[in-house]
Amino acid sequence: MAYGSELLESCGIELRPNFDEVIDGKKINLKNKVFKVLEVALRVDEAFAFVSQMIDVILEELSKYTFDSITKAKMPEKINVHPPNVSKTKGSRKRLKRGKEKAMEQANKKLRLCHGCGVRGDHDKRNCPKFKEDIIGASVQYDSQASTIDHFSQELLEKG
Numbered sequence: 001m002a003y004g005s006e007l008l009e010s011c012g013i014e015l016r017p018n019f020d021e022v023i024d025g026k027k028i029n030l031k032n033k034v035f036k037v038l039e040v041a042l043r044v045d046e047a048f049a050f051v052s053q054m055i056d057v058i059l060e061e062l063s064k065y066t067f068d069s070i071t072k073a074k075m076p077e078k079i080n081v082h083p084p085n086v087s088k089t090k091g092s093r094k095r096l097k098r099g100k101e102k103a104m105e106q107a108n109k110k111l112r113l114c115h116g117c118g119v120r121g122d123h124d125k126r127n128c129p130k131f132k133e134d135i136i137g138a139s140v141q142y143d144s145q146a147s148t149i150d151h152f153s154q155e156l157l158e159k160g
Helices: 003-010 019-043 045-062 067-071 099-108 129-159
Strands: none
Touching: 019 045
């Protein structure tokens, strides 16, 4: 036994064992008794007849302990099991629009002003085709200038 449980018992606190441990203990005790009876009954014929009669009596007594007597409630004669109710799943429950409806909405939509090229249309600065071309052109021009500067700096180092 653990030190904590000994301390609690010494203070007068009653410790109750785990329910499963109690059931297991009862099973082991009952099995041991049954095995002892079987050992004797299988060796002597008169003992076998006596044990057989006693088992019949025990089974008859145990049949009195039914569901009704234990729970004090009557067991239903018929158990109805129904399928579960259909649940509504989460979601937006939006109706899907056809292509024609989408096109009509696009036609009625206000055009955006692109600050990259200054044109009203269906794009803005983030996805402007002209603005992208200007950026790509500027980076190519920057790369060519950088290579010119690198070439010039190498010439200075060689002379110096």
